[in-house]
Amino acid sequence: MKKVLITEPIHQAGLAMLQDKVDVLGPDLMAGGRYKKFLPEISGIIVRAWRIDDLFYDQGQSLEIISKHGTGVDNIDIPRASKKGIAVTNTPTANVNAVAEYAVTLMLSLTRRVCEAAASMRSEGGDDGKYRIIGSELYGKTLGIIGLGNIGKSVARKCIDGFGMRVIGFDPYADAEAVSQSGITPVADVDDILRRSDYISLHLPLTESSRDLITLREIRLMKSTAILVNTSRGGIVNEKDLARALRENLIAGAAVDVFEQEPPGPDNPLFTAPDVLLTPHIGGQTGESLKRMAEQSVNNLLLFLDGKKPETLLNPEVLRRGQTS
Numbered sequence: 001m002k003k004v005l006i007t008e009p010i011h012q013a014g015l016a017m018l019q020d021k022v023d024v025l026g027p028d029l030m031a032g033g034r035y036k037k038f039l040p041e042i043s044g045i046i047v048r049a050w051r052i053d054d055l056f057y058d059q060g061q062s063l064e065i066i067s068k069h070g071t072g073v074d075n076i077d078i079p080r081a082s083k084k085g086i087a088v089t090n091t092p093t094a095n096v097n098a099v100a101e102y103a104v105t106l107m108l109s110l111t112r113r114v115c116e117a118a119a120s121m122r123s124e125g126g127d128d129g130k131y132r133i134i135g136s137e138l139y140g141k142t143l144g145i146i147g148l149g150n151i152g153k154s155v156a157r158k159c160i161d162g163f164g165m166r167v168i169g170f171d172p173y174a175d176a177e178a179v180s181q182s183g184i185t186p187v188a189d190v191d192d193i194l195r196r197s198d199y200i201s202l203h204l205p206l207t208e209s210s211r212d213l214i215t216l217r218e219i220r221l222m223k224s225t226a227i228l229v230n231t232s233r234g235g236i237v238n239e240k241d242l243a244r245a246l247r248e249n250l251i252a253g254a255a256v257d258v259f260e261q262e263p264p265g266p267d268n269p270l271f272t273a274p275d276v277l278l279t280p281h282i283g284g285q286t287g288e289s290l291k292r293m294a295e296q297s298v299n300n301l302l303l304f305l306d307g308k309k310p311e312t313l314l315n316p317e318v319l320r321r322g323q324t325s
Contacts, residue, residue, distance in 0.1 A: 046069055144201045148182075
């Protein structure tokens with residue numbers, strides 16, 4: 001029976017699918033590096049946030065597939081996996097609704113000053129906060145979305161249909177017809193999004209071209225009343241620049257669910273910045289989403305190990321080398 005390593009906990013529904021099909025090596029082996037002695041025997045990996053480093057590629061002589069539990073694959077070196085003949089898959093639709101809902105949740109929390117109001121109830125009994133805390137409405141405001149994949153389009157529809165917002169967007173790779181059907185007005189570049197938007201929501205993968213996409217230079221283009229929301233990937237927004245911008249009141253606020261280092265270190269400058277809502281990368285953390293991601297990542301793995309092609313195979317070139325058909 002082939003061995004499969006699961007680097008982090010997954011939903012029970014996914015584990016049930018693996019029963020009697022493979023020999024599961026659980027997340028408990030990751031502590032203290034105990035998984036390392038099993039690497040030469042492992043045929044598949046199901047991974048969430050764990051970085052698949054050199055050791056996996058160098059010692060994984062039997063490794064056939066790395067199945068990502070989630071959408072972003074910046075913790076997997078796909079070109080290197082391809083050279084080794086290792087398939088890489090992901091679950092691009094499983095957490096769309098969860099992350100889209102969370103992005104809107106963060107927008108609402110900031111604009112209605114929910115955290116501040118909740119704190120006032122505990123410290124002041126609500127008397128002072130009732131008259132001091134005045135929020136804003138999403139209705140009629142302009143939302144700029146950078147990255148118009150499944151999540152970006154879902155956020156757009158929720159904000160247009162649910163809150164009467166105007167939505168503009170930028171994504172040079174997006175299907176123009178799909179963008180139009182989502183009610184999004186495409187714009188020419190990121191700078192145009194930043195200048196025109198009351199809210200900016202990021203929904204793009206971390207690549208060499210998107211790293212440090214938002215620095216102090218870009219933030220200076222934004223309205224002083226603007227709010228920035230990042231539920232995509234850490235590294236897209238320069239954390240030091242964002243913290244400085246918040247201290248200098250260049251924008252009204254920001255919500256950050258993703259960090260360049262996860263978990264962020266205690267010296268992360270955003271921890272001491274004002275007007276920022278920080279959460280520990282939980283955008284996709286709903287029971288429904290976790291179940292879908294577990295089932296889809298397991299299904300991808302089992303299909304490939306059975307000689308079949310998963311729908312979300314990210315490096316199809318491995319098929320041409322005879323790994324599967």
